[in-house]
Every structure is written in C-alpha cells, then in structure tokens.
Amino acid sequence: MRHAEAERWLPLYADDEMDPSTTTGMEAHLRVCEACGPRLEALRRNHVVLARALGREVAPAGLRERILGAIAAVEDAPIGRRALPAWTRYAATIVASAVLASAATLAVTRSKPVQPLAAMVFNDHMRALTSHRMIEVAAGDGRPIQSWFQGRLNFIPPVTERAREGLPLIGGRVDYIDGHAVAALVYGRGRHLVSLFVRPAPGGPPPRPASAERRGFNCVHWGAGGFEYWAVADVPATEMKQISRLLGNRSAA
Amino acid sequence: MTQGAKAERFMRLASAHLEAAHNLALWLTGNRSDAEDLTQDAFLRAFRFSDQLRGESAKPWLLKIVRNTHYSRLRNVRFMLRSTTFDDAAGEAEQTPADGNPADDPEDALLRVENDELIRAAMRALPADQRAILVLREVEDMTYNEIAVALDIPIGTVMSRLGRARKLLADRVKNMDQEAAHATRRS
Numbered sequence: 001m002r003h004a005e006a007e008r009w010l011p012l013y014a015d016d017e018m019d020p021s022t023t024t025g026m027e028a029h030l031r032v033c034e035a036c037g038p039r040l041e042a043l044r045r046n047h048v049v050l051a052r053a054l055g056r057e058v059a060p061a062g063l064r065e066r067i068l069g070a071i072a073a074v075e076d077a078p079i080g081r082r083a084l085p086a087w088t089r090y091a092a093t094i095v096a097s098a099v100l101a102s103a104a105t106l107a108v109t110r111s112k113p114v115q116p117l118a119a120m121v122f123n124d125h126m127r128a129l130t131s132h133r134m135i136e137v138a139a140g141d142g143r144p145i146q147s148w149f150q151g152r153l154n155f156i157p158p159v160t161e162r163a164r165e166g167l168p169l170i171g172g173r174v175d176y177i178d179g180h181a182v183a184a185l186v187y188g189r190g191r192h193l194v195s196l197f198v199r200p201a202p203g204g205p206p207p208r209p210a211s212a213e214r215r216g217f218n219c220v221h222w223g224a225g226g227f228e229y230w231a232v233a234d235v236p237a238t239e240m241k242q243i244s245r246l247l248g249n250r251s252a253a
Numbered sequence: 254m255t256q257g258a259k260a261e262r263f264m265r266l267a268s269a270h271l272e273a274a275h276n277l278a279l280w281l282t283g284n285r286s287d288a289e290d291l292t293q294d295a296f297l298r299a300f301r302f303s304d305q306l307r308g309e310s311a312k313p314w315l316l317k318i319v320r321n322t323h324y325s326r327l328r329n330v331r332f333m334l335r336s337t338t339f340d341d342a343a344g345e346a347e348q349t350p351a352d353g354n355p356a357d358d359p360e361d362a363l364l365r366v367e368n369d370e371l372i373r374a375a376m377r378a379l380p381a382d383q384r385a386i387l388v389l390r391e392v393e394d395m396t397y398n399e400i401a402v403a404l405d406i407p408i409g410t411v412m413s414r415l416g417r418a419r420k421l422l423a424d425r426v427k428n429m430d431q432e433a434a435h436a437t438r439r440s
Contacts (some may be wrong), residue, residue, distance in 0.1 A: 011258035011361045015390070017397055046363050047391055053372040055392035063289055064268060067296045074297065129412035131361070132420055189406050215398055216408040234409035246298050 001025035002179050006036050009123045011130060014043040015151060018121040104110040117177060118212040118219050118230070124175050125217070125232045128184070134193060135171030135186050145172050148182055157183035157198040158227060162246045167194070177230075189243060194233040196247055201228045211252040213237060220244040222251055263303040266311045267296060273393050274314060280384045283324045283377065291326065295319040313395065313402040320385060320404065342349050362423035363418075366430045375425035381420035390415055 001022070008031040012018040013026050030036055128134045137148040146156050154172050161169055167187050175184040175197060182199040201207070206223035213219075218240035219232040231244045245252040274295060278288040292370075299306070299318045305316060364372065374382055383405070389395045389403055401408040 015397070042363050043361060048363055049367045049369075050372065050387065050391035051394075053369040054274055054280070054376060054388055056369065056373075057276065057279060059272050059284070059292070060289060063275065063292060064271055066289075067271075067293050070297055071263070072291055072299050074300065082332065126412055129409055130416035132416055134413065192409055193411045193413070216401070 001029045003029065003033060003036070004176060004179065005120070005123075006033065008127055008176070010040055010126055011034060011043060012123060014040060014047070015130075017126065017215075019122045021116065021119045022123060028093050054119050061148070067136075115210065115212065118210070118221065119214075120177050121195075121197055121219055121221075121230045122212075122214050122217055122234050124177070124184070124197070128173065128175065128195060129193065133173060136173040138171040139169040145169070145185070148172065149174070153181055153183055153199050155183075157185065158225065158248075159185060160247050162175075162187070166190075167243060187243075189233060189235060189239075192233050192235050194231055194235075194243055197230040197232075199228050201226055209249065210239060211240065220249060220252065222249040224248050224250065260300070261302065263300050263306065266306055267299060267303075267315055269361060270312050270315050274315055276392060277316055277319050277385065277388050278323070280376070280388050281320065281381055291319065291323055294326070295322040298322055310399075310402070312393070313399040316389065316393070316403040317405060321419055323381075352370055362419040364423055364426055366426050368426075368430070371429055371433075372422070372426055373385075375429055379421055383414065383421065386411070386414050387418050387422065 006026055009018055009022070009026065013023065018026060030040060067076065120147050126217055137145060139145050149156055149172065159169065164188055170186045170188050170193070172183060172185045174181050174213075176182065177197060177199060180199065182197050185196040185198065187194040187196065201223050205223060207228055209220070209222040211218065211220045217232060217239045219230055220240050220243075221228070221230045222244060223229070225248075229244075229247065229249065231240065231247055231249075233240060235243070235245065240251045241249075271292070275288060275292045278291040278295070279285065282288045282291055294314070295318050299315055302318070346434065366372075376387065379387075385404060386400060387402045397408050397411045397415075400411045404411065406414070
C-alpha cells in the first residue's frame with residue numbers, strides 16, 4: 001500500500017472499519033512508515049482518553065436491584081392491570097419489527113472479499129464520510145462543477161444532473177484510486193450520500209459491469225464513453241443499481 | 254416460557270449492558286437522577302419486548318431502547334421543562350465544503366489536551382445526538398453497523414455524524430483550554 005492511501009485510511013483502520021482485504025497492506029505499511037505509525041498511536045491514544053473521560057461514572061449501587069424490583073412488580077401484576085394501552089402495543093410491534101429488521105441487516109452484511117479497486121472505493125467513500133471532506137466544492141454556486149476540477153485533475157469528468165429524478169448533485173472532491181487522482185461527485189439520495197468516482201478508462205476493453213457489497217454499502221462499477229465509474233452508497237443493491245442507471249450505467253437498465 | 258423464566262433470561266442478557274445503558278442515559282439527560290429513571294424505564298420497556306432479544310445483538314438493541322425512551326420522554330412537557338438537553342434542532346447539518354485548510358487535514362480531530370474535566374465540559378455543550386454517537390463509539394467500542402442499529406440511522410449517517418462530533422469536540426476542547434489559559438494570564 002502506498003503512503004497516500006495509508007494516510008487517508010488510517011482513521012478507518014483505527015476504528016477497525018477498513019475493508020478487510022486492505023488491512024494486510026495497511027499493516028505492512030505501518031511497519032515501515034515513520035509518519036503513519038505515530039499517527040495511529042495518536043488516534044488510539046485519543047480513543048483511550050475519550051473512553052476514560054466519557055465513561056468514568058459508574059451506575060449507582062442500587063440501580064440493578066431497583067430494576068429487578070420493577071420488573072418483578074410488572075410480572076406480579078394481574079394480567080388485566082398489566083395490559084398496556086392499545087397504542088403502546090401497536091408501538092411495540094413497530095419497534096420490535098424494526099429491531100428485527102436491523103438485526104437481520106447486521107447478520108447478512110458479513111463482508112466477503114471484493115475486487116481490489118472496489119475495496120479502495122469503499123474505503124475512500126467511508127473515509128470521506130467521516131472526515132468532513134465529503135465535498136470540497138458545492139454544486140449550484142453558479143460555476144459548473146467541471147470548471148473546479150480543471151487544474152486539479154488532468155481530465156474533466158462528465159457530470160450528469162439528475163435532481164428531477166431524486167438524485168441531486170451536491171458537490172465534488174478530488175479523491176484517489178490506485179494512487180491516481182480521480183473525480184468524486186457526490187449526490188444525495190434521501191438520507192444517503194452517493195460518491196460517484198470517475199476516471200478515464202485505462203484503454204483496452206471497457207470494464208465488465210460489476211457490483212460489490214460490504215457492511216451495508218453497495219458499489220456498482222461500469223464503463224461508458226471513455227470513462228470508468230464507481231458509484232457507492234449505503235443503500236441496498238437494487239437501489240444502487242437504479243442509481244447507477246440514472247448516472248449512465250446502461251447495463252443496469 | 255413462564256414469567257419468572259422470562260425475567261431471568263432477560264436480566265441474564267441485559268444486565269451485562271447496565272453500565273453502558275446508564276452511561277448513555279447520563280450523557281443524554283445530563284444529570285444523575287434523570288439518568289437513573291431513564292435507565293430503569295428503558296429496561297422495563299426492553300423487558301416487555303424481550304421476546305425479540307437476541308444474545309449477540311443485545312447491546313445495540315438495548316441502547317436503542319434507551320435512546321428511544323429518552324426521546325419519547327422528551328415529548329412529555331413536564332420532563333422537557335426539567336431537561337436542559339433538548340437541543341437536537343441542530344440535527345444533521347447539510348454537507349458544507351471543507352474549509353480547505355490543509356494544515357487541519359491529517360489531524361483527524363485529535364485531542365491536544367488530555368484533561369478529563371475539560372473534555373466532559375466540552376461534551377456537555379454538544380447536541381444530544383452527537384453526545385450519543387461519541388459514547389457509543391469511544392466508550393462502548395461499538396462498530397459503525399451496531400451504532401446504525403442503536404441510533405436507527407443509515408450507516409453513512411453514522412460516519413458523517415461521528416466525524417462531525419469528533420471534530421466539534423476536539424475544537425471545543427481546544428477553545429476552552431485556550432480560554433482558560435487566557436483567563437489565568439489576565440488574573
């Protein structure tokens with residue numbers, strides 16, 4: 001792993017959230033890099049300090065017994081008196097099914113190996129989300145977003161506007177895939193943010209459209225018009241496919 | 254299952270997370286007596302739904318109930334008047350462009366000052382949702398996925414909220430430390 005990638009992904013690594021296929025490369029880099037090692041130590045130290053400062057107070061001695069007593073009191077009450085108001089039972093059903101649904105998500109999102117570039121895309125998107133660097137330029141402040149990339153990249157990415165289809169362009173940033181600067185366009189989809197990575201196709205046959213899933217994130221990769229695209233967001237695979245279609249992935253039609 | 258066995262099973266799975274629930278309650282309510290009430294209410298509520306409790310995911314499940322109980326109590330006016338923490342209007346700020354100061358870039362919201370009291374004071378000034386996410390990540394060591402369950406938000410939102418909370422906290426700690434140093438010099 002190059003230093004540039006390791007440096008960007010270090011906070012994800014410190015949180016134990018990096019794509020598993022990239023951790024070996026990270027650990028090899030950490031053994032030799034004089035900058036990343038101390039920085040990881042600082043991040044870990046930060047975590048230890050926060051855990052201590054924010055978790056210092058212990059629960060009062062009698063609390064466990066009070067809770068046990070309260071539960072026993074609920075149990076001992078006659079069924080009629082214990083019955084909850086109808087709306088509470090209704091709410092309980094909703095909460096319970098929501099909890100079950102989220103538990104199911106947790107269970108099925110165990111990660112499986114993904115292709116190396118997709119792993120980088122996952123790391124980059126997650127890193128951008130946590131770093132306050134999701135966008136370096138905002139869309140809609142008068143200038144077309146392409147002009148911002150001029151001088152920052154050696155190509156100008158095509159930009160698709162899909163606000164009317166519920167996929168507004170929010171902004172862009174420069175990100176890196178495989179050591180090369182690429183354009184990352186950021187779109188909004190309801191409560192979710194989508195990163196669309198764009199780079200010129202490296203030549204040869206266009207990439208076969210592919211998709212990958214990791215811990216609740218989905219990624220679709222395709223080629224069109226001399227460019228390669230990766231779209232990634234924390235939405236289900238079917239919606240990710242739909243988003244990629246809006247962004248020009250004809251194979252997802 | 255008899256009621257007694259149900260209570261026993263529930264406490265076996267849930268009581269391991271009593272400290273976690275109480276600490277979250279403390280940061281959500283901002284004071285000890287409300288935190289104790291909230292923890293007890295949340296455990297009672299959890300007990301009623303305990304048929305759905307799974308051993309492996311008990312912690313996010315339980316902490317989610319703590320948070321939900323807190324918000325349903327906030328809707329109660331009496332409780333709201335006593336609480337000083339109804340400050341979630343800030344909510345999820347929309348994405349703003351980074352300030353473009355490369356000097357800030359690799360620092361990742363590190364704390365420059367390791368003063369527990371200062372950190373706790375800075376924490377109290379954050380919105381409740383940011384306090385909650387910092388507690389779940391830094392104290393409880395929960396994964397982004399578990400936090401998504403506990404806070405009932407998409408995992409992408411977990412990451413952006415966590416990033417924002419860490420930065421805000423580190424900035425506040427730094428500012429408060431500078432103010433304190435300033436005040437000392439003046440006196």
